[in-house]
Amino acid sequence: MISFDEAIHLVYxxxxxxxxxxxxxxxxxxxxxxxxxxGKKIRPVLCILSYNMWKEDFEEVMPSAIAWEIFHNFTLMHxxxxxxxxxxxxEDSVHKRWNENTAILSGDAMLILAYQHIASCPEVYLKELxxxxxxxxxxxxxxxxxxxxxxxxxxxxxxxxxxxxxxxTAVLLGASLKTGAIIGGASKQDAQLISEFGVNIGLAxxxxxxxxxxxxxxxLFGKNKGGDIVANKxxxxxxxxxEMADSKTKECLKQWLKNTNQEHKEDKIxxxxxxxxxxxxKKMAEDKIKSLxxxxxxxxxxxxxxxxxxxxxxxxxxxxxxxKI
Amino acid sequence: MISFDEAIHLVYxxxxxxxxxxxxxxxxxxxxxxxxxxGKKIRPVLCILSYNMWKEDFEEVMPSAIAWEIFHNFTLMHxxxxxxxxxxxxEDSVHKRWNENTAILSGDAMLILAYQHIASCPEVYLKELxxxxxxxxxxxxxxxxxxxxxxxxxxxxxxxxxxxxxxxTAVLLGASLKTGAIIGGASKQDAQLISEFGVNIGLAxxxxxxxxxxxxxxxLFGKNKGGDIVANKxxxxxxxxxEMADSKTKECLKQWLKNTNQEHKEDKIxxxxxxxxxxxxKKMAEDKIKSLxxxxxxxxxxxxxxxxxxxxxxxxxxxxxxxKI
Numbered sequence: 001m002i003s004f005d006e007a008i009h010l011v012y013x014x015x016x017x018x019x020x021x022x023x024x025x026x027x028x029x030x031x032x033x034x035x036x037x038x039g040k041k042i043r044p045v046l047c048i049l050s051y052n053m054w055k056e057d058f059e060e061v062m063p064s065a066i067a068w069e070i071f072h073n074f075t076l077m078h079x080x081x082x083x084x085x086x087x088x089x090x091e092d093s094v095h096k097r098w099n100e101n102t103a104i105l106s107g108d109a110m111l112i113l114a115y116q117h118i119a120s121c122p123e124v125y126l127k128e129l130x131x132x133x134x135x136x137x138x139x140x141x142x143x144x145x146x147x148x149x150x151x152x153x154x155x156x157x158x159x160x161x162x163x164x165x166x167x168x169t170a171v172l173l174g175a176s177l178k179t180g181a182i183i184g185g186a187s188k189q190d191a192q193l194i195s196e197f198g199v200n201i202g203l204a205x206x207x208x209x210x211x212x213x214x215x216x217x218x219x220l221f222g223k224n225k226g227g228d229i230v231a232n233k234x235x236x237x238x239x240x241x242x243e244m245a246d247s248k249t250k251e252c253l254k255q256w257l258k259n260t261n262q263e264h265k266e267d268k269i270x271x272x273x274x275x276x277x278x279x280x281x282k283k284m285a286e287d288k289i290k291s292l293x294x295x296x297x298x299x300x301x302x303x304x305x306x307x308x309x310x311x312x313x314x315x316x317x318x319x320x321x322x323x324k325i
Numbered sequence: 326m327i328s329f330d331e332a333i334h335l336v337y338x339x340x341x342x343x344x345x346x347x348x349x350x351x352x353x354x355x356x357x358x359x360x361x362x363x364g365k366k367i368r369p370v371l372c373i374l375s376y377n378m379w380k381e382d383f384e385e386v387m388p389s390a391i392a393w394e395i396f397h398n399f400t401l402m403h404x405x406x407x408x409x410x411x412x413x414x415x416e417d418s419v420h421k422r423w424n425e426n427t428a429i430l431s432g433d434a435m436l437i438l439a440y441q442h443i444a445s446c447p448e449v450y451l452k453e454l455x456x457x458x459x460x461x462x463x464x465x466x467x468x469x470x471x472x473x474x475x476x477x478x479x480x481x482x483x484x485x486x487x488x489x490x491x492x493x494t495a496v497l498l499g500a501s502l503k504t505g506a507i508i509g510g511a512s513k514q515d516a517q518l519i520s521e522f523g524v525n526i527g528l529a530x531x532x533x534x535x536x537x538x539x540x541x542x543x544x545l546f547g548k549n550k551g552g553d554i555v556a557n558k559x560x561x562x563x564x565x566x567x568e569m570a571d572s573k574t575k576e577c578l579k580q581w582l583k584n585t586n587q588e589h590k591e592d593k594i595x596x597x598x599x600x601x602x603x604x605x606x607k608k609m610a611e612d613k614i615k616s617l618x619x620x621x622x623x624x625x626x627x628x629x630x631x632x633x634x635x636x637x638x639x640x641x642x643x644x645x646x647x648x649k650i
Contacts, residue, residue, distance in 0.1 A: 027467060
């Protein structure tokens with residue numbers, strides 16, 4: 001079996017070998033730029049690891065694995081523009097380094113490039129993968145749409161939030177894994193199970209992200225503590241707090257949400273964290289993460305390959321839960 | 326044989342029947358909006374007419390025909406945003422009616438929707454059509470990239486201009502026609518010939534557009550006369566004039582290009598038109614259009630189906646040359 005690090009290595013080589021038409025430097029260099037920013041390349045790695053549960057000859061799966069990485073970075077390029085996020089993995093994002101039109105047009109070319117990669121799969125799987133790719137891509141747009149709508153909505157319930165992160169984040173992990181299984185020749189049932197494994201891991205990962213924003217060690221987490229709180233981001237924590245708080249606490253919370261004065265930043269983080277502590281949201285989040293992780297493990301367990309072939313993915317899931325990865 | 330108007334009718338029905346997920350109104354209603362703006366739907370119509378040279382059962386070709394219409398409107402949605410063009414077919418463009426993020430995200434969803442339509446073709450043609458679709462889509466991005474670069478470049482030569490309009494406009498007509506031929510079961514050679522027919526018609530159409538901007542009857546043409554001149558747009562006329570003018574005339578032309586004072590608009594149009602008249606660019610453009618039209622007719626003539634099956638497309642080309650369409 002291939003290890004996680006060996007899979008990353010394969011992905012780095014393949015990304016470095018992508019062929020861009022030399023003639024249109026202005027269109028393609030932003031694509032190379034974002035793809036070659038350091039990053040964990042989790043989606044293609046998952047695709048390769050999943051494939052490896054059934055087959056060993058990686059050449060067949062590489063273009064499709066890379067397709068998901070290209071697609072993911074296409075969404076980052078356009079999302080950064082929509083969210084006016086000027087940094088991406090510590091570097092300038094594309095609309096900042098070049099300009100907005102470049103981020104739009106190179107992003108479009110990138111989505112097309114992703115489709116060209118997925119269409120380089122073995123032809124017998126082409127229709128199935130095309131349908132999976134497009135339906136997943138559409139869901140991710142729907143997730144981003146919900147996320148944008150949530151910003152300006154007053155009330156968002158917990159279920160809507162779970163649906164948003166499912167669409168925006170989780171289905172992509174499920175689809176990357178499913179792609180590997182399909183090209184590996186897995187049964188329909190196994191392909192479905194590995195997809196469910198990925199979706200639940202993705203949901204758990206996102207809630208963990210919300211948790212680390214409040215309680216993580218900034219040095220290890222790599223983001224500023226309380227960033228979501230300062231930005232009034234509708235996270236698992238905020239939505240759960242708005243749902244569970246008594247009327248007095250809820251009023252206090254809403255007052256803090258109205259306070260966007262940057263000078264009160266630290267006070268806001270401390271006050272809202274204290275509310276989360278009082279209600280005990282951390283425990284609720286941890287319970288939710290655990291439950292999703294168990295569901296994921298359960299799906300993996302049901303897949304009809306020998307247990308040792310599941311080792312890398314099950315270790316991956318475990319490490320993700322402990323955020324060593 | 327189906328007539329041009331019958332084909333348009335089929336397209337209108339199919340566009341009206343596109344299925345959008347109800348749940349994500351904010352994402353999909355801008356797509357419905359732009360697709361249902363009045364328009365000639367030339368690309369899917371050409372696809373249907375081409376198909377009809379070989380086959381009669383239109384059901385098989387409709388999703389792919391519509392794919393090109395969706396794709397074309399996706400490029401309009403993003404191009405209008407990049408070009409800050411607030412009007413589209415007399416109505417507000419999407420970024421104006423909604424906002425910029427909507428134009429970006431609904432545009433992305435639209436490109437995915439186009440791929441879903443092309444992937445609904447008969448499976449035996451899927452790989453070929455996917456490759457055609459993606460390579461054409463990439464070329465169109467490359468054309469838009471050149472167009473954006475031309476705006477800020479001082480010198481653009483005639484060949485570069487022809488390459489830009491080939492990529493941005495002409496290949497799309499070629500690919501729409503080729504799609505119909507492929508699904509109709511045409512030979513590789515015939516599919517190539519109908520594509521060349523489309524590309525040359527597309528080039529001729531674009532130069533005609535440049536000509537009508539200077540010499541057209543605004544009432545018939547539907548745009549303000551001299552719009553390209555006022556905007557300093559690098560058209561066939563301007564580039565040819567910069568190439569052909571003697572040094573004194575060239576200096577005069579460059580002075581007018583520097584003058585962007587809206588109050589001198591009419592003077593600028595008159596002066597630059599006079600320069601075009603002096604050099605005789607209109608004749609050169611007409612010769613170029615005629616030569617492209619003859620090449621297109623020549624390709625059509627070589628296609629190995631009975632002459633009466635070519636009637637609708639050859640009439641279409643002829644009417645386009647006389648701009649009755």
